[in-house]
């Protein structure tokens with residue numbers, strides 16, 4: 001990452017978002033980290049409390065942020081998964097999952113993109129998932145992350161000549177609260193997930209952060225519209 005760039009990271013208080021924030025701050029970037037509440041008293045960046053599931057509160061927060069800061073890059077990391085098999089999908093849950101993963105990302109990027117265009121430099125990284133290739137019991141989640149994949153390519157086309165790059169990072173199972181909520185340590189569900197990963201282990205949040213920080217860097221300036229799978233080989237076809 002180029003020092004002194006300002007990066008807005010959503011879902012920054014724990015897991016992958018916190019690892020991204022730590023690495024960016026270590027590299028000299030200024031991080032504006034949105035989450036509902038800071039778990040860590042010494043959050044490394046500027047903590048911005050906001051419930052992104054509330055569109056009005058999100059609009060107010062983004063208005064203040066973009067008034068007070070030049071946001072050079074956005075990492076849409078906040079996400080939610082509510083697993084349900086087909087036939088038992090609760091439409092309210094479908095709406096919740098699409099709303100946080102997709103609407104909040106669109107709203108965040110829309111608030112920041114004009115500034116990036118004006119300054120002639122920008123980076124957007126969307127955190128999707130291996131679920132874009134299909135995952136049992138994850139209809140809402142795979143639909144939401146597939147929508148983010150489509151937005152990644154569409155925004156890459158619309159922003160290429162500014163030049164602002166837009167890419168996605170698609171993690172496999174990563175050792176975070178979100179993963180362990182549905183795959184408790186030592187459970188059959190965790191063993192089944194690991195069985196699908198050729199490397200036979202969970203990813204570490206820092207390994208996802210490394211890919212994100214590369215895509216945010218000047219070195220990645222000719223990469224746009226791509227999805228980088230960081231999943232221990234879990235997306236290799238026919239595995």
Ligand code: NAD
Nearest residue numbers: 011013014015016035051052053079129173174176178179
């Ligand atoms: P996590 O649940 O550990 O952390 C999620 C972060 O998002 C937290 O900081 C939380 O405060 C924030 N967040 C959640 N809802 C919010 C809301 N309404 N408003 C503001 N902030 C909110 O999750 P994680 O595992 O670190 O996942 C981060 C991203 O990576 C998500 O988009 C997730 O879908 C994706 N992902 C995770 C895995 C995995 O195995 N952990 C795999 C693939 C993709």
